[in-house]
Amino acid sequence: MGIAIEIKSVILRMYEDLQRALQKPIHQRHWGMVIDTRKCVGCNACTIACKAENKLPPGVVYNVVIDEEFGTYPNVARRFISRPCLHCQNPPCVRVCPVRATYKRADGIVVIDYDDCIGCRYCISACPYGARSFDFGTFYTVRQTPEVAPWDVMPSFEYGEVVQREPGNPWRSPIGNARKCHFCLHRLEKGMLPACVTTCIGQARIFGDLNDPNSLVAQLAASPRAVRLKEELGTEPSVYYLL
Amino acid sequence: MGKRALFIAIIGILLIVIGLSGLIDRLTHGMLNVGWSTPVPWAMWLAFYIYFIGLSAGAFLISSLVYVFGMRQFERIGRLALFVALVSLLTALLFVWLDLGHMERFFFVFLHPGITSPLAWIVWLYTLYLILLTAEIWFVMRPSFVRGSEGKSGKARLYRILTLGVRDLSPKALERDRKVVRVLATVGIPLAIAFHGGTGAVFAVTIARAYWYSGLYPIMFLVSALASGGALLTAIVAFLVPNGLGEHREEVIGLGRLLVLLLFVDFLMEIAEILVSLYGTAPAHFIPIQEQLFGPNWWIFWVLGMGMALVGPMLILTFLGRKSALWTGIAALSATIGFIGIRWNIVLPGFAVEELPGIGRSFMEPHWVYRFYSPTWTEWGVTLFCIGVGVLILALGFWLLPLRAEEASA
Numbered sequence: 335m336g337i338a339i340e341i342k343s344v345i346l347r348m349y350e351d352l353q354r355a356l357q358k359p360i361h362q363r364h365w366g367m368v369i370d371t372r373k374c375v376g377c378n379a380c381t382i383a384c385k386a387e388n389k390l391p392p393g394v395v396y397n398v399v400i401d402e403e404f405g406t407y408p409n410v411a412r413r414f415i416s417r418p419c420l421h422c423q424n425p426p427c428v429r430v431c432p433v434r435a436t437y438k439r440a441d442g443i444v445v446i447d448y449d450d451c452i453g454c455r456y457c458i459s460a461c462p463y464g465a466r467s468f469d470f471g472t473f474y475t476v477r478q479t480p481e482v483a484p485w486d487v488m489p490s491f492e493y494g495e496v497v498q499r500e501p502g503n504p505w506r507s508p509i510g511n512a513r514k515c516h517f518c519l520h521r522l523e524k525g526m527l528p529a530c531v532t533t534c535i536g537q538a539r540i541f542g543d544l545n546d547p548n549s550l551v552a553q554l555a556a557s558p559r560a561v562r563l564k565e566e567l568g569t570e571p572s573v574y575y576l577l
Numbered sequence: 578m579g580k581r582a583l584f585i586a587i588i589g590i591l592l593i594v595i596g597l598s599g600l601i602d603r604l605t606h607g608m609l610n611v612g613w614s615t616p617v618p619w620a621m622w623l624a625f626y627i628y629f630i631g632l633s634a635g636a637f638l639i640s641s642l643v644y645v646f647g648m649r650q651f652e653r654i655g656r657l658a659l660f661v662a663l664v665s666l667l668t669a670l671l672f673v674w675l676d677l678g679h680m681e682r683f684f685f686v687f688l689h690p691g692i693t694s695p696l697a698w699i700v701w702l703y704t705l706y707l708i709l710l711t712a713e714i715w716f717v718m719r720p721s722f723v724r725g726s727e728g729k730s731g732k733a734r735l736y737r738i739l740t741l742g743v744r745d746l747s748p749k750a751l752e753r754d755r756k757v758v759r760v761l762a763t764v765g766i767p768l769a770i771a772f773h774g775g776t777g778a779v780f781a782v783t784i785a786r787a788y789w790y791s792g793l794y795p796i797m798f799l800v801s802a803l804a805s806g807g808a809l810l811t812a813i814v815a816f817l818v819p820n821g822l823g824e825h826r827e828e829v830i831g832l833g834r835l836l837v838l839l840l841f842v843d844f845l846m847e848i849a850e851i852l853v854s855l856y857g858t859a860p861a862h863f864i865p866i867q868e869q870l871f872g873p874n875w876w877i878f879w880v881l882g883m884g885m886a887l888v889g890p891m892l893i894l895t896f897l898g899r900k901s902a903l904w905t906g907i908a909a910l911s912a913t914i915g916f917i918g919i920r921w922n923i924v925l926p927g928f929a930v931e932e933l934p935g936i937g938r939s940f941m942e943p944h945w946v947y948r949f950y951s952p953t954w955t956e957w958g959v960t961l962f963c964i965g966v967g968v969l970i971l972a973l974g975f976w977l978l979p980l981r982a983e984e985a986s987a
Contacts (some may be wrong), residue, residue: 357781381940393615393944400939417933426784432697453608453678454619456696462785464932468678468946470608504607510678543878563933567784568778 336369347550348527355543360446361440365517366544366572367531368554369416373538376401376414380530381426384418387518387529388497389490392474396468396515397530413498418530418570419444419515420563427457427466429467436512441518442544442546442572445493448507457512462490462564471509476501494520517541544572579976581819583672586749586972590697592597592965593964597981602977603675606615606617611951614944616937621921621952625960627776628732628805628920629669629967630703631798632913635806637662637710638830644762653982656826658810659714659816660974665809666707668967675732675959695779702772710767715739715895735977773802776915778810778932788928791898797846801919805837807832807913817975826902833905837894840912847919865926872929881918885911 355363368464376399383395384390400415425444435450436457458466475483489498492508493516500506518528526532531541544550554560560574592918602610603887613620623731636658643655644649651658674680687704690697726736734926743750777798780789811832815821823827851870869878889909897904929948952960974980 338642359693392942395942395945397938398936398939400933400935402935415935417936418919429691429693430696430782432700433682433696434689434691435685451679452682454676454696455678455780456694457614458618459726459927460783460785462932464616465934467617467945470610470611471606472609487733501605504605505679505681507679511863512606512678528980 340388340389344550345527345532346554348540348542349530351542351546351549351551352522352527353525354523355546355549358543362545363375363441363543364545364572365522366551366555366574367418367517368551368560368576369415370536370576371415371552372539373437373536374399374414374416374538376412378536379533379535380416380418381429383450383529383533384515386485386522387490388492389485389488389497389499390513391486392472394469394513394516396465396467398464398511408527415563415575417465417532417563418464418517418528418573420463420569421517423570423572424568426460426462426551426567426569427446430456430460432456436514444459444514445516445519446512446514447510448493448513450510451507453477453510453512455512462567462569466512467516469508469513470501471502471504473499473501491520494523513539579819581817582972582976585817585825585975586969589965589969590944590971592926592961593966594965595703595964596851596958596960596965599955599960600625600675600962602955603959606955610953610955612951612956614946614950616931616947617922617925617950618944619676619927621956621960622672624921624924625917625963626669626799627674627923628811628917629665630773630840631916631920632806632809633662633665633669633803634769634799634802636665637706637769637806637809638803639807639835640808641762641766644717644758645766650831651826651828652782654814654832655719655977656982657814657980658712659710659717660978661810661813661971662806662979663707663710663714664967664970664974665806666710667970668963670703670707671966672960672965675963685778695775695782699775699779701774702768702775705766706768706772709761709765713758713765715741716758716761718979719743719754720751725979758874758917768801773900774796774911780923781928783927785932787859787930788865788927789923791850793846793850797850800839800846801916804843805886805913805916805919806915807839808909811909815902815909818981819972820905822902829897829902829905829909830900833894833898833908836905836909836912837898838896841889842889844851844891847855847882847887848969849975863929865929868929869922869926874925877918877921881915884915886915887912889915908974941958 348439378399381399397418403417406412421442421444425438429437433450433452434473438444453469473486475486482518484545489496499509527541531539540551540554544551544552555574559576561577562571562574639657640658643651684695686700722736722740723746726733726740774795777795781794783789814825815829851866854866890912893904893908898908931947
């Protein structure tokens with residue numbers, strides 16, 4: 335019972351933080367995430383929730399869970415680094431885009447305009463975290479299995495638009511584009527938490543407004559346990575890990 | 578059509594025909610059947626693109642020996658150098674255009690450029706360079722167009738159009754042409770340094786890839802551009818220009834002397850890059866080098882890069898090429914081909930290291946495979962097609978354009 339109350343309270347707390355943030359003007363928000371590696375069991379539910387939410391085709395993956403093994407038997411340990419897009423405050427991917435198709439919003443989210451992206455993949459080369467994918471136009475079932483699964487050709491609602499991938503048409507975006515995690519912007523705008531956050535069985539992912547000192551995410555990000563990946567590159571990620 | 582031009586044209590058409598199926602697949606299925614992936618996002622086409630851009634910059638800078646520095650001994654190959662620069666540029670642009678996920682949107686880089694992106698800078702610079710190069714070629718060839726426009730043959734008719742109505746051949750007009758060429762060629766030098774150094778900068782500013790992230794890169798690009806462009810030009814003069822080994826012996830051997838120096842500087846830079854990276858303990862630095870030297874594609878480094886592009890030609894040029902145009906030509910041809918390997922090893926080893934340790938094992942799906950790349954037929958086909966187009970344009974130039982300076986204007 336005690337555990338259940340605690341889990342509910344974390345989700346509720348994040349939900350309240352989110353609503354509070356949405357009351358503010360966009361430039362006063364700074365969406366961010368804290369991922370507690372001690373609570374992550376490496377189940378990959380975040381990856382799958384993201385795939386389902388954004389209808390991601392084969393080869394396009396916004397979130398991965400990196401499984402690291404340390405030591406030699408009998409002293410062996412595993413660590414899971416679940417990695418969405420880190421939404422850097424100095425995003426190297428944004429600087430190199432030749433057509434300004436990818437940019438950082440006032441609320442800190444790095445987005446891609448599918449209709450502007452020319453598919454040069456410079457951003458993919460430039461991301462130090464491997465957070466971007468190229469959409470090659472693959473499908474899970476179209477021309478792979480005898481029956482086309484309905485979910486395979488369903489549109490996603492990324493960026494609040496109806497994003498319909500068309501089998502066999504490489505000229506239609508998002509096929510031929512770079513794609514990436516956007517913190518489920520379309521859900522945020524409807525007052526919902528990102529899919530990976532709500533689905534995390536261990537409540538390892540804490541999401542909210544880093545600019546709000548009373549938000550759970552800001553309080554955890556201030557913990558001495560909090561680190562950011564490749565801090566030395568000066569990218570200033572908005573995602574913190576609790577080691 | 579001369580025998581030479583016909584021969585070159587047939588090679589070009591053959592390459593186009595062989596590659597056509599790859600091109601068709603590329604245009605109808607997009608990137609569905611390519612061998613590169615998200616973890617290896619730039620591959621064969623990018624390598625060939627920087628190869629041809631380098632050839633263009635190199636050939637252009639060598640033409641400046643004639644048109645800026647007034648080196649008489651290369652006067653007769655100045656036009657050829659300019660035309661080779663144009664052909665290489667067009668081939669390079671074709672490669673990079675076909676490499677885009679959305680080719681139809683290429684002009685967005687003019688409509689709303691990302692001013693912080695080296696890729697945007699170089700596209701603008703390529704455009705300026707294309708305009709400048711075309712203008713320079715026109716001014717250099719105009720007297721020949723005018724002289725050749727008499728008569729009823731198709732070529733004369735073409736030349737009449739190409740004069741653009743400027744038919745003045747007075748000494749004053751020719752002097753004005755020469756002055757314009759000199760200005761264009763002079764402006765072209767910083768432009769060529771900028772666009773090719775900028776091509777190097779595309780890689781050099783990428784902090785995510787330790788292998789590329791080096792101030793040496795733009796400089797290396799320039800040196801190897803000069804070396805490879807010089808080699809291509811030498812090989813073309815020696816083997817494609819009619820009686821090149823005889824009539825142009827002086828130019829071939831002269832270019833060979835220049836080439837050996839350029840190859841040596843390039844060799845030094847390669848060695849510096851390799852030794853510094855290997856000395857350290859940082860995997861992001863030494864794994865790409867290790868992979869090149871001892872990985873499954875070791876032959877690209879040792880056979881193409883070191884053997885055919887650098888050490889082999891240097892030895893041939895030093896010991897056999899000083900008196901023999903034939904050996905100089907052979908060395909130049911070998912270097913021209915070998916530099917493909919050097920370009921390959923600029924692009925691909927950049928992806929030899931996972932961005933985050935273990936990320937390659939975190940997920941498995943098609944087009945999401947780390948540390949592996951093997952070009953597919955689509956990629957080979959498009960590559961052959963693009964090279965074929967370049968060869969065909971070269972043949973058209975040999976056929977139709979006054980690539981050889983007339984004695985009168987020399």
